[in-house]
Amino acid sequence: EVVLTQSPATLSLSPGATATLSCRTSEIISTSYLAWYQQRPGLAPRLLIYDSFTRATGVPDRFSASGSASGSGTDFSLTITRLQPEDSAVYYCQAYGTSPRRFGPGTRVEIK
Amino acid sequence: EVQLVESGGGLVQPGGSLRLSCVASGFGFDAYAMHWVRQVPGKGPEWVSGIDFRSYNIGYADSVRGRFTVSRDNAERSLFLQMNSLRPDDTAVYYCAKSATYFDSFDLWGQGTVVSVSS
Numbered sequence: 210e211v212v213l214t215q216s217p218a219t220l221s222l223s224p225g226a227t228a229t230l231s232c233r234t235s236e237i238i239s240t241s242y243l244a245w246y247q248q249r250p251g252l253a254p255r256l257l258i259y260d261s262f263t264r265a266t267g268v269p270d271r272f273s274a275s276g277s278a279s280g281s282g283t284d285f286s287l288t289i290t291r292l293q294p295e296d297s298a299v300y301y302c303q304a305y306g307t308s309p310r311r312f313g314p315g316t317r318v319e320i321k
Numbered sequence: 322e323v324q325l326v327e328s329g330g331g332l333v334q335p336g337g338s339l340r341l342s343c344v345a346s347g348f349g350f351d352a353y354a355m356h357w358v359r360q361v362p363g364k365g366p367e368w369v370s371g372i373d374f375r376s377y378n379i380g381y382a383d384s385v386r387g388r389f390t391v392s393r394d395n396a397e398r399s400l401f402l403q404m405n406s407l408r409p410d411d412t413a414v415y416y417c418a419k420s421a422t423y424f425d426s427f428d429l430w431g432q433g434t435v436v437s438v439s440s
Contacts, residue, residue, distance in 0.1 A: 244426035246366075253416055253430040254366060265428060301365055306424050308380045310356075310368040 211236050211304050213313035221319040228289040230316045232302035237283055240276040242306030245287045248315075249298045257300075261285060294320050323347035323429065325417050330434030337407050337438070343400040343417030343431055351395035354378075354423040357402045358430075359413035369415070370402065373423040380423075385411075407438045 212235040220228050232243070240261040246254040256265040261276040271293075276285040289296055299315040329341040341357070357369040370381045370391040379391060390403040400417050415434050418427035 242424075246427075253433055254427075255430070256426055256428045259426040259428070303366075303426065305426050308368075308371075309382050310371075312365040312367065314365045 210309060211238060211311055213302055213304060213311055215300075215302060215313040215316050217316060218314075219317045219319065221321050222292055224292055224294065224320055226292050228292060228296075228318055230287040230289075230300055230318075232285045232287070232313055234283045234285075234304055237281050238304050239281045239306060240285075241280075242304055243276060243285050244303045244305060245272075245274055246301045246303060246312075247296075247298045248301065249295075254301060258287065289318070292318075292320055296320060325419065325429060325431035327415065327417050327431045327434040330415060330436045332437045332439065333407055334440050335408060335438055338403070338405045339407065339436060341402040341404065341415055341417075341434060341436075345398045345400070345419070348419075348429075350398040354420045354425070355393060355400045356418045356420060356427060357389075357391060357400075358416045358418050358427065359411075359436075360416070360433075361413045366416070367413075371420075371423060372400070378423045404436070407436075409438050412436060412438050 214233050216231045243261045245258040248254045258274040271290045274287045297320045299317045301315045302313045304311045327343045354373045356371040358366045360366045372379050372391045388406045392401045417431045419429040
């Protein structure tokens with residue numbers, strides 16, 4: 210079963226800055242099966258990115274993601290530009306496409 | 322409004338049972354796969370179980386297999402999770418979530434229902 214690790218555990222940045230979050234999988238997965246979620250305090254997770262690169266409906270283009278150009282890999286990233294106070298949240302990556310669907314431990318983004 | 326609303330959580334003693342429900346509105350429930358995902362505060366989410374739109378494909382996490390049973394009633398636009406032999410480590414917020422197909426990402430989540438297993 211794939212294991213996901215995320216780094217850093219916490220990011221503390223100023224409004225307007227750029228956040229880069231990393232997700233690494235323990236085995237090679239298809240880029241078609243990697244998602245990113247945002248969870249604000251007290252709320253359910255919200256889908257941001259699916260298929261490694263595709264923004265979900267309503268997600269602003271300040272959010273972008275990348276993975277292997279070859280179609281599979283172990284290293285994925287989420288970039289948030291022009292940080293705003295409402296971006297304060299925990300961000301999780303998820304591997305899907307097989308069972309069990311696995312989530313990473315999350316990266317907390319604080320806007321100071 | 323497109324939404325999922327869970328209910329049925331509560332406090333139960335170890336070894337006890339609970340049945341969670343999730344009612345969908347605002348989309349064609351019978352066309353989508355559904356899942357249960359749980360989360361301990363401060364931890365990442367954990368997929369618990371999934372069921373495809375016709376109940377042909379059903380899956381469970383190893384941690385709940387044999388104790389939990391997922392089902393759905395498309396006519397009632399409802400998803401269920403029967404939880405038996407509950408243990409303290411089942412304590413979590415339980416969310417229902419929707420996916421386009423059985424193995425897709427989760428594009429809609431409910432607000433969650435809290436399950437506490439304690440004596």
